[in-house]
Amino acid sequence: MGGACSRKRDQQVNDDNLQTGVSGRYTKSGSSKWLGTSISKASMDVILGKQSCPSLMDLCIYKIREDINKYSTFSMLPRDISQQIFDDLVCSQCLNDSILKAFRDCALQDLNLGEYPGFNDSWMDVISSQGSSLLSIDLSGSDVTDPGLNYLKDCKNLEALNFNYCDQISDIGLDQINGLSNLTTLSFKRNNLITAEGISSLSGLINLVKLDLERCPKIRGGLVHLKGLSKLESLNVNCCNCITDADMKALAGLTSLKSLQIASSKVTDKGVAFLSALNKLTLLNMEGCSVTAACLESLTALDALLYLNLSRCNLTDDGSDKFSKLQNLKVLNLGFNEISSAILVHLKGLTNLENLNLDSCRINDEGMVHLAGLFRLKCLELSDTEVGSSGLRHLSGLHNLESLNLSFTVVTDVGLKRLSGLSSLKSLNLDARQITDAGLSALTNLTGLMHLDLFGARITDSGTNYLRSFKKLRSLEICGGGLTDIGVKNIKDLTSLTLLNLSQNSHLTDKSLESISGLTQLVSLNISNSRVTNAGLQHLKSLKNLKSLTLESCKVTANDIKKLQAMDLPNLVSFRPE
Structure with a gap:
């Protein structure tokens, strides 16, 4: 499904961003090492630049950092002050061997x-x-x-x-x-x-x-050595393919466990049976394990279970009737399994469900009726299924739905009209070639949208007129190749945008960069495979928040971007070409 302009997600297990949780990721790549830090922590330079009246403490720490080489020790200062100085030096990357010595015996806590x-x-x-x-x-x-x-x-x-x-x-x-x-x-x-x-x-x-x-x-x-850790509530051994059913037997006595992640291990249905005594378990991640629907018999004993990830397992329709007993579930991930619409009848009683992932399953319009009563659903993933326009009518009553992914489905413009009443919708993915301007026109009532993915959709300049209805948009992707500079003018008023991807639109020129120069909240910008040149980079000088810039296959070199970075975009940490 999809077309030449569409991009399919990586279908391998991503241990750093699993459906059941997100963990921090570190990298030794110089270009992106500090991206996470620069987003989450404000350096003193930013504080002083944006606040009309910085606190006295802010000013003191800023001054100390400027004269940091004059100090041999901070041990005489109150701990909270020396801690703030230390944190600021780390954030601004000013800490080194010599400066670190000044923090000896400062009684720092973190x-x-x-x-x-x-x-x-x-x-x-x-x-x-x-x-x-x-x-x-x-x-x-x-x-x-x-x-x-x-x-x-x-x-x-x-x-x-x-x-x-x-x-x-x-x-x-x-x-x-x-x-x-x-x-x-x-x-x-x-x-x-x-x-x-x-x-x-x-x-x-x-x-x-x-x-x-x-x-x-x-x-x-090795997990047998954890038997005595009676207070252990969270254990993550994702992507340890050495973990087997025997290890699950060793965990059977850890009755305080609330979160267990064993994705991509060798655990089978037999191993899951050892977990039936973990009656406090609320989160279980078994993505990529060799379990079948037979494991559900053991899971029905886990009354506290709220989050269950069975993506990329060996599930089929056989035995799926046991899902109906997991009535407390809030999050259920069944993506990339050989299950069909027949399984949906067993999910209709899971009225507490808030997040349901059916990515790449054999789901079609016939089974969608069983989702109609899941009124608490906030997130529904239907990407790469056989769901079409007819099936969408069963979603019209899901007024709490905030995120919907219909990429690589067979939904057409006509079907999108059935989404017009979903007023809570904040994120919508329509990466599919059959979606056109007409489909976008049917969505103008969704004024609360914050994320709109039209990556491979055939949107033209005419269709961008409808984008004016989405004043709250923070991310927008239109990469189907149908835009020119005229259409980009309709994007310039979406001032809340932090991510904009207009790659693959080969007719865009430097005038498009001029049109978006007022989107000062942008953190990520991609206009690859266009006619943008070095001369157009001057229009990006106002985008002081920009951290990622991608201009591959344009008439722009890495040196051109480096000059822009040095002179006008100090927060830019990732760019292509590099």
């Missing part, structure tokens, strides 16, 4: 140094000098090794440690922290050195509440 460049064992001495005051450390993506963890032994009050993507830490390192009995959160995501023997070092962390071992491929048989 050190968020994930992905900070240059962090290695030589910094750990100053880290450990915070002593019993230190409560949390994020060293994700650093070059810390096993000997470096030895410094933490005196930080007895540590509650949270994050070593994601620290690929030089092994079982020896885990043994160094086994005495930190106050730890409640520990994460070693994507570690190729930790083995089952190393997991045994965690058996003494009796206060551990959250443990993340995602993508640790050598921990087979």
